[in-house]
Amino acid sequence: MLPYFTDIYGNPSSVHSIGRDAKRVIDTERAKIAEILGAKPREIFFTASGSEADNWAIKGVAAANRKKGNHIITTSIEHHAVLHTCQYLERQGFEVTYLPVDSYGKVSIEDVEKAVRKDTILISIMHANNEIGTIQPIAEIGELAKSKGIPFHTDAVQTTGTIPVNVKDLNVDMLSLSAHKFHGPKGIGVLYARNGRIGDNLIHGGAQEANKRAGTENIPYIVGMSTALQLAVENMEENRKKVQMLRDDIISFVLNNIDHVRLNGHPTDRLPGNANFSFNYIEGESLLLMLDMKGICASSGSACTSGSLDPSHVLLAIGLSHEVAHGSVRFSLSDENTQEDVDYLKEALPGIVKTLRNISPLYNGRKEGNNHV
Amino acid sequence: MKKEYYLDNGATTRPYEEVVDLVANISKNCYGNSSSLHTKGIEAERIINQAKEDLANILGVKPSEIYFTSGGTESNNMAISGSIMANRKKGKHLITTKIEHSAVLEVFKHYEAEGYETDFISVDESGKVNVDELLRAIRKDTVLVSVMAVNNETGCIQPIKEIGDKIKTLKDKPLYHVDAVQAFGKMPIKPQSFGADLLSISGHKFHGPKGVGVLYIKTGTKIEPVMWGGGHQGGMRSGTMDTPGIAGLALAAKMVYSNLDATGRKISELRRSLLDFVKDKFKDAVIHSEHCSLDHIVSISFPNVKGEVLLHHLEAKGIYVSTGSACSSSGKSKSHVLKAMGVAPELLDGTIRISFSEFNEQEDIEKLKEALEEIIPVITIKNRSKVMR
Numbered sequence: 001m002l003p004y005f006t007d008i009y010g011n012p013s014s015v016h017s018i019g020r021d022a023k024r025v026i027d028t029e030r031a032k033i034a035e036i037l038g039a040k041p042r043e044i045f046f047t048a049s050g051s052e053a054d055n056w057a058i059k060g061v062a063a064a065n066r067k068k069g070n071h072i073i074t075t076s077i078e079h080h081a082v083l084h085t086c087q088y089l090e091r092q093g094f095e096v097t098y099l100p101v102d103s104y105g106k107v108s109i110e111d112v113e114k115a116v117r118k119d120t121i122l123i124s125i126m127h128a129n130n131e132i133g134t135i136q137p138i139a140e141i142g143e144l145a146k147s148k149g150i151p152f153h154t155d156a157v158q159t160t161g162t163i164p165v166n167v168k169d170l171n172v173d174m175l176s177l178s179a180h181k182f183h184g185p186k187g188i189g190v191l192y193a194r195n196g197r198i199g200d201n202l203i204h205g206g207a208q209e210a211n212k213r214a215g216t217e218n219i220p221y222i223v224g225m226s227t228a229l230q231l232a233v234e235n236m237e238e239n240r241k242k243v244q245m246l247r248d249d250i251i252s253f254v255l256n257n258i259d260h261v262r263l264n265g266h267p268t269d270r271l272p273g274n275a276n277f278s279f280n281y282i283e284g285e286s287l288l289l290m291l292d293m294k295g296i297c298a299s300s301g302s303a304c305t306s307g308s309l310d311p312s313h314v315l316l317a318i319g320l321s322h323e324v325a326h327g328s329v330r331f332s333l334s335d336e337n338t339q340e341d342v343d344y345l346k347e348a349l350p351g352i353v354k355t356l357r358n359i360s361p362l363y364n365g366r367k368e369g370n371n372h373v
Numbered sequence: 374m375k376k377e378y379y380l381d382n383g384a385t386t387r388p389y390e391e392v393v394d395l396v397a398n399i400s401k402n403c404y405g406n407s408s409s410l411h412t413k414g415i416e417a418e419r420i421i422n423q424a425k426e427d428l429a430n431i432l433g434v435k436p437s438e439i440y441f442t443s444g445g446t447e448s449n450n451m452a453i454s455g456s457i458m459a460n461r462k463k464g465k466h467l468i469t470t471k472i473e474h475s476a477v478l479e480v481f482k483h484y485e486a487e488g489y490e491t492d493f494i495s496v497d498e499s500g501k502v503n504v505d506e507l508l509r510a511i512r513k514d515t516v517l518v519s520v521m522a523v524n525n526e527t528g529c530i531q532p533i534k535e536i537g538d539k540i541k542t543l544k545d546k547p548l549y550h551v552d553a554v555q556a557f558g559k560m561p562i563k564p565q566s567f568g569a570d571l572l573s574i575s576g577h578k579f580h581g582p583k584g585v586g587v588l589y590i591k592t593g594t595k596i597e598p599v600m601w602g603g604g605h606q607g608g609m610r611s612g613t614m615d616t617p618g619i620a621g622l623a624l625a626a627k628m629v630y631s632n633l634d635a636t637g638r639k640i641s642e643l644r645r646s647l648l649d650f651v652k653d654k655f656k657d658a659v660i661h662s663e664h665c666s667l668d669h670i671v672s673i674s675f676p677n678v679k680g681e682v683l684l685h686h687l688e689a690k691g692i693y694v695s696t697g698s699a700c701s702s703s704g705k706s707k708s709h710v711l712k713a714m715g716v717a718p719e720l721l722d723g724t725i726r727i728s729f730s731e732f733n734e735q736e737d738i739e740k741l742k743e744a745l746e747e748i749i750p751v752i753t754i755k756n757r758s759k760v761m762r
Binding site (some may be wrong): 002005009011013014015017018047048049050052054055079080081084085087088178180185186187188202203205206207214215217218219220221285288289291292295297298299300 | 377381384385388392393396397406410411412413414442443446450475476479480482483575577582583584585602603604612615616617681684685688693694695
C-alpha cells in the first residue's frame with residue numbers, strides 16, 4: 001500500500017496525469033478483483049466496508065422497488081449489518097420474513113420457497129455464518145431466486161478469501177465482501193452487482209463508481225484489498241488444509257477432554273477456521289478474559305456485538321437456551337496461526353474451564369442435583 | 374522522475390510522511406478489531422479514543438461528539454440523510470445553497486425527488502451566500518440548513534457564523550450542518566462558535582489519508598444512522614473501524630494545526646506573488662472571489678482560453694492544476710458555482726483553480742508564472758485566428 005500513499009497520491013477524478021495515474025490503478029485493481037470473483041469489472045463497486053455493502057444492497061433494492069412490492073426474505077442468523085438494515089426497513093413499512101435455521105444453523109430451501117410471495121423484492125442470505133461458521137446452500141437458493149425472478153444478495157464477508165467465492169457458481173445477483181477479513185485493510189469492501197445493477201444509491205455526491213457511489217476513492221486500501229485477495233486465493237487450498245487441520249485438532253481435543261461442552265454449527269459444512277463451543281455452567285466473557293490473560297485472543301459471538309450482554313441471536317436461533325448461549329466462545333483461525341498456538345490453547349483451556357466451573361454456582365448446583373440455581 | 378509542481382491541493386493532498394509511517398505501523402502491529410474484548414481489540418479502541426480526543430481538542434468539542442466515517446462525502450450524506458430521516462415529523466422543507474459540493478447538492482436533489490421542498494440559496498457575484506435570503510427562507514417546518522464553510526472552487530469563505538448566530542435565536546430552529554471539508558486545516562474550525570449542530574471533515578484534504586472522515590454531531594442532535602449493523606460508534610455508524618486511517622487523520626490534523634500560522638503566512642505570500650503577476654501580465658483575466666477567498670485557493674478565468682487546454686499544457690510542464698472541482702471534472706458540465714456567481718458564459722470555460730498547500734514553494738509559483746506567460750498567448754483563440762489569417 002505504501003507507494004500508493006506517497007507516489008500515487010492524486011485524486012482519481014482529476015483530469016491531469018497525477019489523477020489519471022490514480023484512476024488507472026483503480027481500474028486495474030477492479031479488473032483483478034472481478035476476475036477472481038468471476039465477475040466483470042463494471043460489476044464491482046468499492047465501498048468503505050462490508051457493512052456499507054450490505055446496507056447499500058438491501059436499502060438500495062428496497063427503495064428502488066417500493067412500487068413493485070415491500071416484502072424481503074432473510075434469515076434469523078444474518079450479521080447485524082443485514083439484520084439491522086432489515087429492521088430499519090420494517091420501521092419504514094417493509095415486511096421482512098426472518099427464516100429459521102436448523103440446529104446446525106442451516107437454512108432450508110423449502111423454507112425459502114415457502115416464504116416467497118408475489119410482492120417479494122429481495123432475498124438476502126449470508127454465505128457462511130460469522131459466529132458458528134455454517135455454510136449455506138447459496139447456489140441452490142440462487143437457482144430458486146432466479147426461477148422466481150427475485151434479486152438475490154449474499155453477504156460473503158466471512159467466506160471471501162477463505163473458500164471459493166464465484167458469483168456465477170453461487171447464482172447471486174449481489175454479493176458483499178470486506179477486505180479486513182482476508183488480511184486486507186479495514187475500511188474497504190466491495191459490492192458486486194450483476195450487470196452493474198443495484199437499486200438506489202446510498203451515498204450521493206460526485207460521479208465516482210459509475211455515478212453509483214460518491215466519495216474520493218481510497219486508492220491505497222483498494223490496492224491493499226486486491227493484493228490481499230490475490231494472495232488469499234493463490235494460497236487458498238494450502239491454507240484451508242492447514243487451518244482445517246488445526247481447527248479439527250482443537251475440536252477433537254475439546255470434545256474429548258472437557259465435559260459438558262457442545263460444538264455449535266455444522267459438522268462438515270463449516271468455515272475451515274471456525275470452532276464455536278458452548279461450555280456449560282460458565283460465562284463466555286469470563287473465559288475470554290482468562291484466555292486473554294494468557295495471551296490468547298478469542299471472542300464470544302461476533303466482535304461487533306461483544307459490548308452487549310444479550311446472548312447471540314445466532315446461538316438462540318439454533319435452539320440454545322440463554323444460559324448455554326452465554327457460555328459460548330468462538331475460536332477463529334487464519335493461516336497465520338500455527339500448531340504451537342493450538343498446543344498452547346490446548347494446554348491452557350482445560351484448567352481455565354475447571355477454575356471457572358469451580359467458582360460457578362450453576363456448576364456446583366448441578367453437582368448437588370439442584371439445577372434451579 | 375520529472376519534477377512535479379503539484380498545485381491541485383483542493384482536489385487532494387500528499388499525505389505527511391509521518392502519517393504514512395503511522396498508518397503502516399498501526400496496520401502491521403495494531404490490527405485488532407476495536408470491538409473485540411481482548412487485548413488486541415482494546416489496543417485498537419485506545420488508538421481510536423486518542424484520535425477522538427485529539428480532534429475534539431482541535432474542534433473545541435467533546436470526544437463523544439466525534440464520529441468517524443469513510444470520508445467527507447459519507448459525512449455529508451450521514452449528516453443530511455440522518456437528520457432528514459430523524460425529523461420527518463417536523464417537516465419536509467430543506468435549505469442549502471447553489472454552490473455546495475456535489476456530496477451535499479446531490480443528497481438534497483435526492484430528497485427533492487422524494488417530495489421534499491428545497492430552497493437553493495443564491496450567492497452574490499463574489500461567491501458569498503446571501504445571508505438575508507437564507508434567513509428569510511427558514512420556516513417552521515424547515516428541518517435542515519446546510520452551508521459550506523469554504524467553497525471548493527473559488528475558496529470563498531462563507532458567513533457560516535453569521536448564519537449560525539441567527540439560527541440559534543429562532544424558536545423552531547432547524548438543524549444546521551456545515552460542510553467544512555475544504556476549510557478544515559486551513560483556518561480555525563470551531564463548530565460551537567459557528568452554532569453548527571453537524572460538521573463534516575475529510576482526511577485527505579489536509580495531508581491525511583483518503584477514505585477517512587469525521588462528522589461532528591453536537592450532543593442531543595436528533596439524527597438517525599445511515600449505516601446500520603454491528604452498532605459501532607454508539608450505533609450511529611456501523612462498520613468495523615479503520616484504526617490506521619483514523620489515527621492517520623488525527624495525526625494530520627494535529628500537524629496541520631500546529632503549523633497553521635506559519636503555513637498561512639507562507640501561502641499568503643505565494644498567493645500574492647501569483648496574483649500580482651496575473652494582474653500585471655493578463656489585464657483581462659478575472660480573479661474570482663478575490664476578496665473573500667481563503668489564501669489557499671485561486672480561481673482565475675482567462676478570456677478566450679479553454680481551461681482544459683491550459684490544464685494539459687501546464688501538465689506537460691509538470692504543473693498540476695484543475696478546472697473547477699475534481700469531483701465534477703469527469704462530468705464535463707460547466708461549473709455550477711461560477712454560474713451561480715453570474716460569471717459570463719464565455720469565461721466559464723476558461724477557468725482554472727490553483728490550490729496551495731504547505732508543501733508548495735516559491736519555486737512552484739515561478740514555474741507556473743513562466744508557463745502561463747508562455748502558454749496563454751499561444752492558446753488564446755483570438756491570437757490563433759490572427760495567425761491563421
